[in-house]
Amino acid sequence: MLREPLTVGMNAPRADAFTKVTGKEQYAADYYPPNLLWCGVKRPSYAHALIRSIDISRAKEMPGVAAVLTHKDISGSNRLGILEKDQPVLAEDTVRHYGDSIALVLAESRYTLQQALELISVEYEPLPAVFDPEAAMLEDAPVLHPGRKHAFLETEAGVAWLEDDGALVIVASTQTPFRDRTEISHALGIPSCRIRVIAPYLGGGFGGKDGITVQAFLALAAQHSGGRPVKMWYSREESFLAGTKRHPAILKYSLGCDQEGILHALDCRIVMDTGAYASLGCEVLALAMEHAGGPYRIPHASIEGIAVYTNNPVAGAFRGFGAPQAHAAIEQVIDELARIAGFDPLEFRLKNAVSRGDTTPSGVTLTQSTGILACLETARDSAAWRERERWESLAPPFKKRGTGIAAINHGIGYGPVIPDNANAKIELTGEGRLIIYAGVSDMGQGNAATYLQIAGDILSQTLDNMELVLPDTAQTLPSGSSSASRTTFTFGNALIGAAQALRKRILERASLLFTYQFFEHVRAEDLGLVPGHVRHIPTGREIHLSFVSTTMDQSERTAANSYTCPVNRQKPPTGGSLRIHGYPHRVYSFGVNLVRLEADILTGEVTVCDFIAFTDAGRIINPELFDQQVHGGIAQGLGYTLFEDFLVSEGRILTGDFGAYILPTALDIPDIQSIAIPLQEEDGPYGMKGVGEITINGAFPAVANALARVCKTRISSGPLTAEKVLAAISRNEVGKNR
Amino acid sequence: MKINFLLNGKETEIEIEPDRRVIDLLREECGLTGSKECCGAGECGACTILVDGESRLSCLMLAAQLEGREVITIEGLAKDGCFHVVQQAFVDYGAVQCGFCTPGMILAAVDLLRRNPTPSREQIREGISGNICRCTGYQKIVDAVYFASLALQGVN
Ligand code: FES
Ligand code: FES
Numbered sequence: 001m002l003r004e005p006l007t008v009g010m011n012a013p014r015a016d017a018f019t020k021v022t023g024k025e026q027y028a029a030d031y032y033p034p035n036l037l038w039c040g041v042k043r044p045s046y047a048h049a050l051i052r053s054i055d056i057s058r059a060k061e062m063p064g065v066a067a068v069l070t071h072k073d074i075s076g077s078n079r080l081g082i083l084e085k086d087q088p089v090l091a092e093d094t095v096r097h098y099g100d101s102i103a104l105v106l107a108e109s110r111y112t113l114q115q116a117l118e119l120i121s122v123e124y125e126p127l128p129a130v131f132d133p134e135a136a137m138l139e140d141a142p143v144l145h146p147g148r149k150h151a152f153l154e155t156e157a158g159v160a161w162l163e164d165d166g167a168l169v170i171v172a173s174t175q176t177p178f179r180d181r182t183e184i185s186h187a188l189g190i191p192s193c194r195i196r197v198i199a200p201y202l203g204g205g206f207g208g209k210d211g212i213t214v215q216a217f218l219a220l221a222a223q224h225s226g227g228r229p230v231k232m233w234y235s236r237e238e239s240f241l242a243g244t245k246r247h248p249a250i251l252k253y254s255l256g257c258d259q260e261g262i263l264h265a266l267d268c269r270i271v272m273d274t275g276a277y278a279s280l281g282c283e284v285l286a287l288a289m290e291h292a293g294g295p296y297r298i299p300h301a302s303i304e305g306i307a308v309y310t311n312n313p314v315a316g317a318f319r320g321f322g323a324p325q326a327h328a329a330i331e332q333v334i335d336e337l338a339r340i341a342g343f344d345p346l347e348f349r350l351k352n353a354v355s356r357g358d359t360t361p362s363g364v365t366l367t368q369s370t371g372i373l374a375c376l377e378t379a380r381d382s383a384a385w386r387e388r389e390r391w392e393s394l395a396p397p398f399k400k401r402g403t404g405i406a407a408i409n410h411g412i413g414y415g416p417v418i419p420d421n422a423n424a425k426i427e428l429t430g431e432g433r434l435i436i437y438a439g440v441s442d443m444g445q446g447n448a449a450t451y452l453q454i455a456g457d458i459l460s461q462t463l464d465n466m467e468l469v470l471p472d473t474a475q476t477l478p479s480g481s482s483s484a485s486r487t488t489f490t491f492g493n494a495l496i497g498a499a500q501a502l503r504k505r506i507l508e509r510a511s512l513l514f515t516y517q518f519f520e521h522v523r524a525e526d527l528g529l530v531p532g533h534v535r536h537i538p539t540g541r542e543i544h545l546s547f548v549s550t551t552m553d554q555s556e557r558t559a560a561n562s563y564t565c566p567v568n569r570q571k572p573p574t575g576g577s578l579r580i581h582g583y584p585h586r587v588y589s590f591g592v593n594l595v596r597l598e599a600d601i602l603t604g605e606v607t608v609c610d611f612i613a614f615t616d617a618g619r620i621i622n623p624e625l626f627d628q629q630v631h632g633g634i635a636q637g638l639g640y641t642l643f644e645d646f647l648v649s650e651g652r653i654l655t656g657d658f659g660a661y662i663l664p665t666a667l668d669i670p671d672i673q674s675i676a677i678p679l680q681e682e683d684g685p686y687g688m689k690g691v692g693e694i695t696i697n698g699a700f701p702a703v704a705n706a707l708a709r710v711c712k713t714r715i716s717s718g719p720l721t722a723e724k725v726l727a728a729i730s731r732n733e734v735g736k737n738r
Numbered sequence: 739m740k741i742n743f744l745l746n747g748k749e750t751e752i753e754i755e756p757d758r759r760v761i762d763l764l765r766e767e768c769g770l771t772g773s774k775e776c777c778g779a780g781e782c783g784a785c786t787i788l789v790d791g792e793s794r795l796s797c798l799m800l801a802a803q804l805e806g807r808e809v810i811t812i813e814g815l816a817k818d819g820c821f822h823v824v825q826q827a828f829v830d831y832g833a834v835q836c837g838f839c840t841p842g843m844i845l846a847a848v849d850l851l852r853r854n855p856t857p858s859r860e861q862i863r864e865g866i867s868g869n870i871c872r873c874t875g876y877q878k879i880v881d882a883v884y885f886a887s888l889a890l891q892g893v894n
Contacts, residue, residue: 013829020837021825022843023772023812029773118860151872153776153784153838203774203838204872236777444836624832627780628874635875658781658870666863667877 006456076189100433155201243314293361363572404706411585428431432545485690633695746814
């Protein structure tokens with residue numbers, strides 16, 4: 001496999017898999033610079049309180065403690081935040097949730113660190129706290145979506161040190177190395193040019209490492225460590241406490257159609273609890289609103305969205321970014337309306353689904369590839385759908401079976417205002433190898449491997465002859481965040497230009513070298529790249545790339561290309577500042593999820609028997625990586641549908657570790673059938689669209705719709721646990737003969 | 739105290755507090771960072787190692803318990819530069835995404851195949867159910883372990 005040149009469309013092996021299966025890959029958590037100090041943070045005892053005083057004297061005097069820092073040691077603004085700069089690195093006079101930070105301790109060992117943190121005493125004046133977003137008081141039964149935790153396996157981690165010249169180096173598990181640099185600079189008053197951020201492969205991110213986690217603490221610590229490197233690595237409990245989570249949401253919907261089943265009107269209200277700080281709350285809400293009406297034509301729509309500050313844990317980016325909450329609501333409401341109006345749920349969707357050129361309920365006219373009808377038609381023709389009634393009737397004793405579907409869409413990229421830009425760089429080394437400088441993090445989705453595949457395709461090289469430089473603000477070029485289903489979409493487009501420019505230069509120089517050899521003018525058109533070499537096609541003669549490289553200086557061996565995605569310039573009438581927060585998108589991925597499940601009528605336990613995902617995420621660069629995203633997104637979706645419940649009471653997390661917060665295991669997730677509907681998208685590299693998030697939007701409503709068939713009623717709040725399912729079944733069985 | 743054990747085939751003597759956790763000994767004293775800590779509480783399996791051939795959670799073991807044992811970590815699984823069949827299968831069947839669960843998952847699978855060389859897919863799911871993966875949805879991991887079992891049986 002490694003001997004073949006990589007091509008787009010093949011199942012190229014992931015380059016990172018080789019180092020990951022041997023344990024050699026070094027993640028941020030795996031850095032232990034010699035002579036390091038461990039850092040940790042003092043967290044508050046109240047969800048909302050004034051800080052009267054902080055006494056660090058006892059901690060400071062403890063043997064083995066190198067420094068104890070408070071906000072007084074910060075010379076910058078002490079404010080972090082992506083758009084809204086509202087989060088202090090270390091609290092000044094107020095704490096706003098249990099995950100806030102009061103003091104930073106640097107110690108010789110983790111043991112000493114824990115003891116020192118306990119020796120810090122803080123005097124508080126408790127303040128009244130808000131835990132319910134105002135709309136928790138809505139009448140009717142709205143769809144309630146609790147928060148969820150990313151639960152990436154590598155908790156927030158990093159190391160930092162000062163170079164001899166005083167410049168700061170941070171190695172961190174981050175989705176946003178370039179933005180982190182700006183945020184740290186602003187908060188701590190360190191010039192950006194004196195900060196270098198390096199992002200190795202992440203042990204998972206899913207949005208939870210979109211922005212600052214430990215980076216600002218590390219930066220501050222490194223400035224007070226007496227020249228020693230510093231390390232920070234959250235425990236699982238601290239990750240749950242201080243990390244962001246998915247926005248809990250309350251969604252209230254009214255939807256109307258005519259007698260023919262044509263949708264006419266939607267009225268909905270989405271209230272999101274963003275916790276103590278904004279993080280990406282406005283952006284998440286904007287995306288939820290954009291997707292609130294799903295992939296349908298509904299000419300009259302009113303969509304209201306509110307993000308509320310509370311003293312709950314901070315909510316932020318999480319794969320899907322608001323769309324899963326919206327789809328959980330609209331797709332259940334669509335099913336209910338179809339049932340009430342007497343239509344087959346799939347035919348009802350087909351009647352109303354958007355085509356290219358149509359306008360969505362949020363007012364976006366779709367100018368790009370729109371595959372929802374193709375997904376729905378393929379689902380309709382599948383055996384699982386056609387034979388659903390027979391399959392359901394064959395339920396074993398004490399089980400009931402249900403089939404459910406959901407139709408989903410997902411906007412790709414940053415939206416119209418923040419430039420969705422990436423800058424790719426590729427180098428031909430003196431040895432004739434190729435280096436791809438990837439400025440956007442790989443949090444596990446395999447985008448870095450995809451970059452190798454794209455460059456390999458254009459330059460006809462094997463995996464063996466290429467290497468990657470992962471995001472490093474000193475070596476790679478700014479390319480935005482690893483988020484928004486954009487990592488391959490945007491960087492891929494940038495890389496195509498860079499690789500083509502380098503290819504052209506290589507062939508031109510090689511034509512000179514061949515001309516010297518043949519004493520006859522050789523045209524670049526007669527040359528082709530093959531692994532490690534340039535070949536003169538008419539004669540089959542080859543010269544090694546290292547030889548071609550000798551005709552170039554350092555600047556010529558490198559090609560860079562900047563790419564900014566086209567944006568949607570429509571300005572549908574909206575209130576507020578939705579555009580700034582990313583509305584509207586231009587390119588959308590689409591999908592239909594089909595679920596067949598069995599519920600145990602004695603225990604309420606749900607077994608997902610079959611899951612079929614029909615996905616239009618454009619053309620596919622690597623089918624195996626595509627399926628990885630489909631499987632993984634659906635597994636996370638099923639996790640939050642059936643098990644995961646991020647319970648918070650009065651701002652305190654009740655499910656603060658893996659013992660209490662139940663993640664799906666291999667026994668809980670079925671084999672998933674992934675069926676691609678690969679429409680060509682002209683904006684995307686090789687016709688692709690992002691697939692990272694569309695995969696998580698459909699599990700909840702598809703399962704809820706299947707369960708509604710089983711229970712003959714709806715469960716209005718997630719997760720759909722066995723207890724709730726049993727209660728719903730029993731509610732319906734009361735007074736009835738089975 | 740001094741402890742003596744066989745670590746990835748090498749006689750190893752280490753001076754260490756007897757109550758240090760094995761995961762810390764491996765990562766901080768031996769520089770073997772392939773074993774991951776993700777919960778520190780026996781819930782995720784990322785810290786799995788083989789002790790006398792059986793899978794153990796190194797976050798729940800104390801250094802003193804290694805005295806006289808044979809320990810294999812992910813770094814010691816490949817032999818003479820050749821991947822173990824399970825490692826190769828994880829690469830070939832796309833079972834690796836972020837890879838943070840991968841070392842523990844592979845060692846759990848190796849132990850499973852030692853105990854049951856011909857597992858069904860269901861038995862594989864059962865066998866790795868102590869190991870959390872947040873990225874893959876497990877399907878390709880199950881594929882990898884299944885095809886590794888066939889390869890170990892000499893079926894192609
Ligand atoms: S770290 Fe040992 S089981 Fe999770
Ligand atoms: S591959 Fe990321 S946790 Fe398993």
